[in-house]
Amino acid sequence: MSTPSLTSSAAAAGATQATATREITLSQAIREALAEELRRDPRVFVIGEDVAEAGTPFKVLSGLVEEFGKTRIVDSPISEAGITGIGVGAAMTGMRPVVDIMFGDFLGIVMDQIANQAAKVHYMSGGKLKVPMVIRTTLGATRRSAAQHSQSLHAWVSHIPGLKVVLPSTPYDAKGLLKTAIRDDNPVVFFEDKMMYQLKGPVPEDEYTIPFGVADVKREGTDITIVATSSMVQVALAAAENLAQLGISAEVVDPRTMFPLDKETLIASAKKTSRAIVVDEGYERYGVTAELAAVIAEGAFYYLDAPVKRMGAMDVPVPFSPVLEDQTVPTPATVTEMARTLCGRV
């Protein structure tokens, strides 16, 4: 909660800052972060499938190749393991690669390169070598893309020592955290919610970065804590709005980075409100909600009035049919319902 002023979203909104801000989309925020870092540091380059002229299928990188050319915005074959490995080697030898893995679902192909190579090189070499690289990928369902293009697999990488894992939930956070990721000397996996690319939010004109490991209280409240990640932050905020109508004051806390994890802020909020729900779009079982819930249950044990409740994606492969898919992800309605139950207000 004691976030440096420049990093809190309130600050971003211009409340206490002289800096001019404008509304841009999350997609634009990502693009700006990349463009600024590409300009600042000649070691940075982007590699991935259709990242150049196409600007990725999500058009997130549109325009970069025009400014930076095809040697710094590199179209690759459909070889995710290969480009990740090339990223690791290039990072070890002085570059700062940003590897684009189009869908987070493809992490299964690159886990060896991420978890056995990138994550371990620094430690195995006794601290001599390092791997300053960013893997940008996506998460999120409800795009009607079915089981192999809709997963949120950030739990896999969050489990692995040596990696840092980032899940921005607003354009402001996305830009500041991506710049930090690129400047970090470690492998960072950066998850973007595909459904949020068009989400608009205030972003300062001036340069800024956001430190890792600092949770952001997206909304203050006193009755219940809703810890939410990425896509689920907007869901939690909408639920908090519903709850306010019902006279329940919900605090929404966004950890922003899965590792390093700002346990203190999560625990402090739960201690204050004495109730907590954890909402994340990954599969619920053995997922991120388990870690966050366990951290809060342990850290706020003597303050909790009710068990910490977990709301992840349903433990099923993501179905295609809209009537089925829409049930698999927490919504403002289901989060509101859970909060009401937890507060004994049903």
Next chain:
Amino acid sequence: MSTPSLTSSAAAAGATQATATREITLSQAIREALAEELRRDPRVFVIGEDVAEAGTPFKVLSGLVEEFGKTRIVDSPISEAGITGIGVGAAMTGMRPVVDIMFGDFLGIVMDQIANQAAKVHYMSGGKLKVPMVIRTTLGATRRSAAQHSQSLHAWVSHIPGLKVVLPSTPYDAKGLLKTAIRDDNPVVFFEDKMMYQLKGPVPEDEYTIPFGVADVKREGTDITIVATSSMVQVALAAAENLAQLGISAEVVDPRTMFPLDKETLIASAKKTSRAIVVDEGYERYGVTAELAAVIAEGAFYYLDAPVKRMGAMDVPVPFSPVLEDQTVPTPATVTEMARTLCGRV
């Protein structure tokens, strides 16, 4: 706790059974299970690196090729993704492959085939196709094998709907669970602790299977519950012995399958003792201890006298040097210490 008599280890010890038992190693138990299923069902075959004449580097499969020949015990190239994919396809078309992935660390190479193919085929096809296959792999550190050959990565697969995940802790469990795995119509990932291959234990002469989703109380107790998996069950039992000396009665519960998870037994034990520790050899953060702790903290919330404590592997790549490596894994001493603290007996 209400395990069918044949499946509890007490029964295996012959206490209530007429069946003759003998002491065999975990390695022999695995081999017996495979041999029996290979004899019983012509659809079963084993594929992996050096599984035939070499009987795997751990010699677990020694002798199988002599009985079943090279068409059923198939030496493959060093192509883990390839053989897993072949396993999926063969399973979909009437075979029952047992794919051998020598080190669990190599799961990173095969996660796409496991998590995007094997796990999802049944669901994506609307229930028409199925993938009855077993992936046998290993876990466990302290073999001085360093960061890429010492991991316990069962959290990754436990996260994925469509998979079942098994972690036996005794020869008895290993044999009964592996036979169940081979007969299951779903993809099952079966983790063997490399350090336990020579562990001996009683195994009935007669055939038996052990159902999935039934936790086994390895030792009864009243003061504290220690939930432990795989390699950590022996550690927990040793700690329980220590604790008994100190007048603390510890109950040791082994879930045996990560999915399906016998939440009831875990929660019931924690309710009874009002204190719980969860011990697992995977990395602690975002690992199996998080899920188990969260399940207990939620399910036994109104009964717990202290927060549920997690003890996983240290969140570092596994170091080579013995003086470093030995610190990374819970031991009888550290578990004893934690239990004492939790019981307020330090």
Next chain:
Amino acid sequence: MAQAGQASRKTPSAPDAGAREHWLFLYRQMQRIRQFEEQVNELYLSARMPGLAHLYSGEEAVAVGVCGALRQDDYITSTHRGHGHCIAKGAAIDLMYAELLGKEAGYCHGKGGSMHIADQETGNLGANAIVGGSAGIATGAAYASKAQGLDRVAVCFFGDGALGQGLVYEVMNMAALWKLPVLYVCENNQYGEYTHWTETQAGSLGARAAAFGIPVTEVDGQDIRAVNAAAEQAVARARAGEGPSFVLATTYRYYGHHVGDIQRAYYRSREEEEYWRRERDPISLMAAWLEADGVATRAELEAIRDEVDAEIKAGVAFALDAPYPDPSEVTQDVYA
């Protein structure tokens, strides 16, 4: 209600009297795919289909030529661009549309959608949304066929882009080593998404299979006779226990990478698209040949086209009318 287009028994490839049925069936199959895809595009443009789809238009001769050499009990695996393979292997139009619209009557009860149609009845082991992801499955099906002492063949369809995936090389090596009855059919439609294959592939495509000792046939993927002949030969080889083959078919996709890829000028020219449609259309080429060789009259071919048109219209109507799955189905079929 479902009228599955059963793959005919394979027939000699010379257009003699006995073969007429074979060729007309393949012509019909190409028509079915072409018209199916046109309607998929319509459904997308009119916002009646959830999500996206990757159309096979322009590539029909590959799927149809290859599947024309298969038996119903042979296997195929398919890709994200899979409608053509499914239909060619015998899928019913109405059940496919139902799947694309997420309806209960669909092949996967709406759980799979465009990228995951599977149909056990016709040996279709499923489309796959992971590029190259089905190479293991097809090879495994061939493994099973051999282990079971059957003479079934498995066909793995994949695009030029899939040659970027290491898995494909791993399984080709094993297929060659163990003489598995599998055909690797590489559809080089010139592009992977928005990039020409020459920008992502070094050396020679065929040589990659040849390196494992797998015989490679390069065919004109717009010429159904060439494709079918190559497939017949490869299938015969596979059934005889002589091992895998690699068929490299040069072809072209008429539409964008998916239905939403409308602005394509930045990666390929309108002239190029027009050239292929005008000069290299597999259906027109086949029709011309069928007429020239006296296998069929124009009227007969138009009758087929019109019959297919009716089948397609009925299929769309069926799917639009069909109910969605019951919401409770979401938790079913996770485990067998």
Next chain:
Amino acid sequence: MAQAGQASRKTPSAPDAGAREHWLFLYRQMQRIRQFEEQVNELYLSARMPGLAHLYSGEEAVAVGVCGALRQDDYITSTHRGHGHCIAKGAAIDLMYAELLGKEAGYCHGKGGSMHIADQETGNLGANAIVGGSAGIATGAAYASKAQGLDRVAVCFFGDGALGQGLVYEVMNMAALWKLPVLYVCENNQYGEYTHWTETQAGSLGARAAAFGIPVTEVDGQDIRAVNAAAEQAVARARAGEGPSFVLATTYRYYGHHVGDIQRAYYRSREEEEYWRRERDPISLMAAWLEADGVATRAELEAIRDEVDAEIKAGVAFALDAPYPDPSEVTQDVYA
């Protein structure tokens, strides 16, 4: 204390006066590897080394011949069987032993062990315990060299078994496509673990690289001149910006897959092992040639051997005496 064996500047390969130094240096390097490994085996057998190790004995000419064509600022990546590559690229004997024994003074402060020795100073980007796992790293280092406008070359050493890993094909394709300065050096030592390579590899090994348009040189891996000449040529090509090469070296490992693999009769004969040791030993062959061509006398070669013997003994003693890391180091170096 560490006496790093710096790779000498490359020299013409004809054994003229100016080349004498070059060849004697390479001879010394082979001796260092051979004797290093003998002592590793001793340390294992006498239970003074934690874990296992994969010995390079018999394959020395490959690492030494290739690294003899490299500059210190060129890169290598290595494998589980990595001691030879590390020494050939310039690692110090004592620091290597210290690493193998898990000591603080080791190259990785004891954190890496036998399978993970890395040494930035000599361009060694690390051994790797994932078969094929370093192919991306080497290719990435070559990528960086090119992007940075440097003329550094990266060498990826790997075994015949690594050709089973799809990753290798993925990166060869990109290396060829982008003309990266990388050498893929395949050490075909006849076996992957306990299986002869012909049982796991179909077709031709070299053709797999050739398929991507990568030039392939097959060399006798026991003949240091042949290896060195092939490497010189490939390195020159890489430095000139002409792209990757593939060197396929036929060689043999004298010991088991690892030090614990003592009973080998079930997968290879004693006669075969003896044949290679007797007829094809790279050190004996080089000595014979050096003497025959008058490059060095037997006495000179014996002097080198004895100097190396002393270096090895000192290295072992150093490592045995060296302290273990402080236990608190376990949580250090997880993040940079």
